[in-house]
Amino acid sequence: MPPFFDVRPSAQPIAVAERLARMADPGFGRVFTDHMAVIRWSEADGWHDAHIAARAPLVMDPASSVFHYAQEIFEGMKAYRLADGGTALFRPTANARRFRDSASRMAMPELPEALFVEAIERLVAIDRDWVPASGVEGSLYLRPFQIASEVFLGVKPSTEYLFMVIASTVGAYWKGGERAISCWVSPDHTRAAPGGTGAAKCGGNYAASLLAQKEAIAQGCDQVVFLDAVERRWVEELGGMNLFFVFDDGSVATPPLTGTILPGITRDSLLTIARDLGVAVREERYAVDQWRADATSGRLAEAFACGTAAVVTTIGEVQDAQGRFTIGGGRAGPVTTALRDALLAIQRGVAADPHGWLHRL
Ligand code: PLP
Numbered sequence: 001m002p003p004f005f006d007v008r009p010s011a012q013p014i015a016v017a018e019r020l021a022r023m024a025d026p027g028f029g030r031v032f033t034d035h036m037a038v039i040r041w042s043e044a045d046g047w048h049d050a051h052i053a054a055r056a057p058l059v060m061d062p063a064s065s066v067f068h069y070a071q072e073i074f075e076g077m078k079a080y081r082l083a084d085g086g087t088a089l090f091r092p093t094a095n096a097r098r099f100r101d102s103a104s105r106m107a108m109p110e111l112p113e114a115l116f117v118e119a120i121e122r123l124v125a126i127d128r129d130w131v132p133a134s135g136v137e138g139s140l141y142l143r144p145f146q147i148a149s150e151v152f153l154g155v156k157p158s159t160e161y162l163f164m165v166i167a168s169t170v171g172a173y174w175k176g177g178e179r180a181i182s183c184w185v186s187p188d189h190t191r192a193a194p195g196g197t198g199a200a201k202c203g204g205n206y207a208a209s210l211l212a213q214k215e216a217i218a219q220g221c222d223q224v225v226f227l228d229a230v231e232r233r234w235v236e237e238l239g240g241m242n243l244f245f246v247f248d249d250g251s252v253a254t255p256p257l258t259g260t261i262l263p264g265i266t267r268d269s270l271l272t273i274a275r276d277l278g279v280a281v282r283e284e285r286y287a288v289d290q291w292r293a294d295a296t297s298g299r300l301a302e303a304f305a306c307g308t309a310a311v312v313t314t315i316g317e318v319q320d321a322q323g324r325f326t327i328g329g330g331r332a333g334p335v336t337t338a339l340r341d342a343l344l345a346i347q348r349g350v351a352a353d354p355h356g357w358l359h360r361l
């Protein structure tokens with residue numbers, strides 16, 4: 001049997017000097033590699049036409065259903081250069097699993113996990129020179145996504161899909177490097193309601209978050225924090241990151257996975273690392289009024305946001321309708337720093353990997 005993936009290397013890869021110039025200060029999500037992975041799905045053929053090809057614009061019919069009804073899902077993950085010179089993915093099967101869950105929620109065909117991982121492995125293999133050296137902050141950010149490509153304006157699940165992976169050399173997510181961020185608690189907008197799509201990684205969730213994020217910026221804050229849609233009371237997550245709270249007794253809490261927040265892989269990893277470090281962890285609801293009261297009294301010592309792109313980022317200040325409050329002096333605290341360092345050490349291959357999270361390439 002021929003291999004399922006057809007690898008067609010680019011005839012015009014970016015010249016070495018130009019690649020190095022682009023990789024020097026890549027920022028986030030603007031520097032792309034030479035190739036992309038593609039797999040198609042149709043009712044008749046299932047998953048087929050798997051290939052790696054030169055990265056190129058897509059030609060799509062304007063009536064493709066993704067443009068109208070937003071049947072789209074994506075993932076975000078990273079390939080890291082390890083201390084020993086090797087390259088690894090971090091928990092790729094967890095992303096593959098979540099991608100299937102997102103597909104199921106959006107009435108899309110589920111890509112088998114092995115194919116998801118193989119597409120990424122093959123793309124990173126051919127574009128390995130785009131993975132930054134070890135010892136620097138950068139990594140190769142991978143963006144798998146799946147779109148409805150049937151040419152039809154009726155509202156129904158598409159009968160054709162395109163799965164793709166693109167890759168982007170990235171540095172720090174935040175402009176200006178590592179610093180504490182400020183958060184605006186949106187009084188008017190929610191991200192996800194019970195029964196909705198909050199636990200799926202679908203583009204529509206992000207489109208719906210942008211107005212609130214714009215308001216956060218207008219309020220002089222970096223990011224929006226969403227409250228639950230029913231009581232407008234419980235702190236859920238940011239537009240693209242989960243939330244953690246660190247208390248003065250050293251314990252750590254994060255909102256539970258009730259179906260309205262994204263089950264972050266960084267979140268899950270940090271819960272595990274915290275337990276390994278002997279930290280008491282709780283998945284429990286946290287009210288915004290309590291957040292303010294605890295930050296003011298000092299019961300809340302630290303807060304941070306986490307995700308693949310943003311890693312672990314201190315939340316120094318929060319603003320809601322009642323005004324601003326500061327957490328832990330507005331600086332990164334010892335628990336946040338310890339958890340971040342422990343996670344990075346595993347991802348970079350400089351610490352033991354007791355849970356087998358590194359997937360060497
Ligand atoms: N919450 C949202 C809404 C996100 O977009 C992300 C980023 O992917 C996360 C949380 C964190 O998830 P992960 O740690 O898997 O990247």
Ligand code: COI
Nearest residue numbers: 076077240307308309310
């Ligand atoms: C990620 O962390 O991978 C995301 O998808 C979130 C986005 C803000 C970049």
